[in-house]
Amino acid sequence: MDAAHARTNRLDACKCRSVNFGVVVASGELKSPGYPTNYCNYLNCKYEIEAIPHQSIHLSIISFETELRHDFLEIHQTFTFANTQYSARVATLSGKNIGWPSFASSIGSGFILKFVTDSTKTFAGFHVLFSRINATSSTNSCPPFFYEATGEEKALPSPPTNFAYFTGCAYMLNTSDGHSIKLNLKWLSSKAKFTVYETENYQVSADYTVSPLSENIGSMGATPKEIISRTNSILILLAVVQRDLLSAAARNKFIFEAQFSRTDSPCKCFPRNHTIRTDRPTTLSSPGFPTEYCDKLDCETELQLDQYVVDSTHRNAIVIEIHTFNLEHGSDFVHFLDRWKHSSKHLISRTGELSTSRNRFFTFCGKSAALRMTTDSTVTNKGFNMTISVMQKKDDCRCKGETQPLEFSSSGETFSFSSPADCGFLDCFFHFNRPVTALDTDRIRLVINITYTFKNGEEEFLEVLTNINNYNIIPSHLNERDITMDTVLEKICENNLLIVFEIGYKFSKLKIYNNWLSTYSFEPVLAQNGTEEITNDMPVMIWYHLAADINRHVAQFDFDYKWKSICECGRLQLEAKKDVWKQLTSPDYPNHYCNSMKCQYLISAPQGYVVVANITELALEPNEDVLAIFDGTNTTDPRIRIISGVEIFTDLLRSTAETMTVYFETDVSITNKGFVLYYTASSASSISGPYHFIKEASSVNDRSNGAGKLRGSKHLGIISFILLLLITGIVISGLIYYKQLLCFANRRDRWHGLIQYLGSRNEIMDIACPESTRLNAHVGTVVEFNMLYFATTIDFFRE
Known part of the structure; x- marks a missing residue:
């Protein structure tokens, strides 16, 4: 009873009990759930202290202990603009040794505290006291929080040098869309820190590392200083580094002197056209580089060679070398497009960081190309900087086809592609579409066999891109390919590789995730040569990339592809023969089976025989996809077994007559590898092995038979023990x-x-x-x- 009561109390202690302290509450305290014992996992608690005009709120951290970088207390300051309340995060606390910080709100502002925990370790939590005071002195209250920037230059009010709080004050400056904020920091006390963030960057998840737009420490920074935002809102955090020396070192009564106004955005797109000259390279940078680019960009530029054809055997090509690349992963992109006449074809899109990508060079094959930068409305990063130059190449150092990607829309074809020994830079794309003769209702699968020989170049790889109906995004963290076991361990150890083994009776597949950690690890992770099979139910693009010094090797690739019908049950009437084990598998095995399938197989044995089945592999979606075995000619006959999920079989399944029905059904969601079932015919009079539905024969009148069974069971135990030792070994x-x-x-x-x-x-x-x-x-x-x-x-x- 007491234990149950204790558990109930513990569960109650895990409740957030989110609290709102209204204007009538002059002071109070906040504690994390369960304080001072450990808080709970998966908390998301909110506490609000409402604002009162002409008053300030003082917040003191009495005790604080959370899991560092996992559990956070966020402090948001509220403000009112145009009769609507808003809030902005001004501090994030995590860990243990944070001291005993105190916060003072701006005049007329309130606080919102959010306590968020994850699923791992828990600690004591926090204890916070708050009180309200009348804003009669600037030494214990921050200036107003929110300001609107206009064309007129305005002064940003500063706390005095004898300000009482180390944590300082926060400011938010906004302006109209399409403009930026110009902030002139004219003077800063030597013992103060003045940090400027793009507001949207600072409001991201607490575990995200945020880079400031500008960070200024009085004793280290030079003033005056002009700061121009990339968005229309900035957040300023002012902190006192060393209060004791602040007054003595100050040349006036205030911590800083700054003015702000509205200005034109620095994030104008780069020119829409660039002529790439043979006598000098062209530099292209993202708008705002090297600081930060802007939100909601859609900038495109066309790259045009000033000379394409050199002579009868040589042509020029556009080669891009990327020096800096840092975009918000998965949200901001640079798209690479091939231009032909008046149309563009999309090739790939880059996102994330250069340090985790496999290539920093890219080569266009045609006379013109295009680059397009798109950004969303959230986080902005440093952007990119690249050099675009001209490279003269022989005609045989070119991709197949007039434009990229090279399209294939037939049901099957064989073709070859090679890169000669004196060819060092190529980016070629092969796009395998659904056949033009296929109906939308046809269920087909693409099978590509590639026989390859690499040049062993510094940057050389063959990439399979499967999301071509959207953007072919180069992953910023992982690059996955299938390779054969021909790759020796020594070759694996030469590269920074993460290895995934899928192993049956032998190694059957090995996936390599390359370039996890090294900045430039461009050794080919495929074997120098070999053959690979690629399968996919949707169109596929294959990208061959080469950027290397010329060597004596030739790269050769032979492609053989075809679209095969899938999701077919196959032959439904099966014949079992004595002493012959035949195989029945799920449709398309060893690839995943399809959704919405219903297959019913009838296995028949000769007269006087029964059907014996051995299920050697089963991997289905649990509780949704089923394999059922019935003792007879239909699913209405007695059921021998019904199975779902992943299961291991140690017994054989046996019918009582000449027929057995195997029924396989899948739903519309997850698929898996399926099943493998072997079947044969066995004499109905012969019984051997642990068959399903078999009972041992015995004689109740033969006592010696009972003793023999006992001895047999002992022998069986000894044999089982020996087998267990062998298996353990x-x-x-x-x-x-x-x-x-x-x-x-x-x-x-x-x-x-x-x-x-x-x-x-x-x-x-x-x-x-x-x-x-x-x-x-x-x-x-x-x-x-x-x-x-x-x-x-x-x-x-x-x-």
Whole structure:
């Protein structure tokens, strides 16, 4: 009873109890749920202290302890503009040793506190006191928070040098759309810090690292200083670094002197046309570079060669070298387009950072091209800077086709492409569309076989792009490709690679995630040559990139593609034969099966025989996709087994007569690999093995038979124990092999692998490499030995 009551109290303590302190509440306190014991996970609590005109609110942190960089207390200041209340975050607290900060609101402003926790560690939390005071002295109240910038230059009010709060004051300056804010910081006390943010950047998630537009520390910065925003709103945070020396060092009575006004935005688009000359390179930078670009940009420029054809055997090409690239990942892009006559074709789009990309060069094949920069209305970063130059190339150092990408719209074709030994820069695209003869209702799959030989260039890779109906976004963190086991371990160790193994009875697939950490790791991660098969249910684009010094090697690629019908059940009437094991698989195995399928197979054995089935693999969507086995000719006959999810079978399934029905049904959501079932015919009079529906024959009149069974069970126990020892030895040997395979040394760094092994009894075994380093990655591995299944998870770490 007491324990249940304690649990109830603990659950109640986890409730936020979000509180609003109205204008009648002169003072009070705020505590995190459960304080002073640990708070709970997944909290999102809100506390508001309403504003009163001509009054200021003082907020004091009495106690504070949270998980650093995971659990946060956000302090937002409220303000009223045009009879509407707004709020802006002015501080974020996390961790333990933050001191005992005190905050003073602006006159007529209030506070909103938000306490957010994640699912990991918990600590004591926070205890906060607040009180209201009349704003009779500028030493204990901040100036008004919100200001509207106009064409007239205005002074930004400053607290006096004897201001009582280290945390300082906050200001928000806004102006009309299409304009920016010009802030002239004329003087700053040597013991004060004056930081300017684009408001939208500072209001992002608390765990996001925000770069200021300008950071000024009085003793280190030079004034006067002009600051021009990239958006129409900035947030200014003023902090007192050392109050004791503030008054003595000040030349006047105030901490800073600044003026602000509205100005034209510096984020005008770059020129719409650039002529790329053969005698000198062209530099192109994002608007606002090297500070920050702006919101809602849509800037496009056409690149035109001043001379395309050099002579009968040579042509010029446009080559881009990217020096700086830092865009908001997944939201802001630079799009690369091929121009032909009066139309443009999209090739790829870049986002994120250059340091985590595989290439910094890009080559256009035609006479003209286009670059287009688009940004959203949220975070802005540094932008990009690139050099555009002309490179003379032989006619055989070109991509196939007049324009890029080269389109393929037939049901199948074979073609080749090569890059000669004296060819160093290429970017070629092959776009495989659905056949023009295919109907919208046709369910087909693209199968591409590529036989390749690389030049072993510094920047050389073959990329499969599958989201071509949208943008072909180069990932800023991961680049994934399938390769064969022909890649030797020594080659893997030469590169910064994250490895994913999918293993059956042998290594069947190995995925390489390249360029995780090194700035420029451009060694080819594919084997120097080999053959690959690529499958996809939607159109695919394949991109070959080369940027390298000329060497003696030739790159050769042979493509053979076709669109195959999928989602077909196949032959439904199957014949089982004695001593012959035939295979039945889910449609399109080993690829994923399709949605909305209903397949019913009838397996028939000769007269006097029964059907025996052995399910060796099963991976279905749990509770939604099913495989059912029936003892007879239809699904209305007695059911032998119905299965869903992932399951391991140790028993054979057996019908009681000549027929067995196998029924497979899927829904409209998740798909999986499917099933593999082997079947044969067995004499109805012969019984061997642990068949389903089999009962051991016995004689109640034969006591010796009972003793024989006892002895047999002992023998069976001994045999089972020996088999268990053998299996355990195989598993331990396999794990030792994985440790040896995964704990390898990179030429720049040491790697650490943590392997968790899940056996048939849910046992956990850890194998750790000697040195612990941190790499934010997770890899899943599945290992199958005969009829046993071992699920393994591997975590890599790198400091």
